[in-house]
Amino acid sequence: MKGKVYNYLLDKIKQDGTINLVLVDPDSQHPERAGDVAIAAEKAGASGLMIGGSGGDTTVMDATAEAITKNTSLPTIIFPGNISDITKFADAIFFMTLMNSRSRYYLSMAQAYASVAVKKFGLEPIGMGYVVVESDVKTSIGFYGDVNEIPRYKPKIAASFGLASQFMGMKCFYLEGGSGASHPIEDEMISLTKQLCDIPLIVGGGIRDGKTAAQKALAGADIIVTGTAVEQAQDAYAKIKEINDALMNVRDEKIKKNGQKEFRRE
Ligand code: 1GP
Helix, strand or coil: CCCHHHHHHHHHHCCCCCEEEEEEEECCHHHHHHHHHHHHHHHHHEEEEEECCCCCHHHHHHHHHHHHHHHHHCCCEEEEHHHHHHHCCEEEEEEECCCCEHHHHHHHHHHHHHHHHHHHCCCEEEEEEEECCCCCCHHHHHHCEEEEECCCCHHHHHHHHHHHHCCCCCCCEEEEEECCCCCCCCCHHHHHHHCCCCCCCCEECCCHHHHHHHHHHHHHEEEEEEEEHHHHHHHHHHHHHHHHHHHHHHHCCCCCCCCHCCCCCC
């Protein structure tokens, strides 16, 4: 699916209201299991797979991405923790800027290092503004990325970063609640960001069940990311299906909300 992933995501969001991307962290599972998760994701109706972490081992990333990509026709998108996550075995890459980082490296240097390989591998770059919101878990990206966490109950700060991302030309915006967090991003933060921004809003961190996924969808998330819940599930297929079914149950309501948001000059 090289070169077509972003448009595919836009179409899917239009059609389904909110879509689910399954995140596979190469550090947390054997490539063989990752390949099985890819099969389960496609069968259960997920819209794509994100691959990445912060392990820094290129060989593990390659093996995992290859196992996933060969097992599914769903789009595979790199979710890089660093330049070591760039692999040719994927369709696209979230070409991210860690907007609330204090580190010049995570704001633009890593992207410069990465750019030529992304081009040579023919990966579709999908520009993304990415912010880490305060949570009860300490994340690798928070540590490596020298993050100035957005306070959990300050929705306006997050929404402002979303709008800034849009104005800077990013194609989507990600509110990161921290992998494995006990509480996902607050609804108020999601809805205010959605009200202000027109680019697809991605929400991840601590979403473990269908009920929560539906709640975040109705708050305004266009893409739900689920990693830990699928990783820890005995039955990955059943977990992904639970989340997808819940999103489909609120599909019409979410699409209606999206329509109400459209700006019209009087
Ligand atoms: C992590 O937001 C993602 O970057 C997913 O979080 O592992 O909690 O699903 P979980």
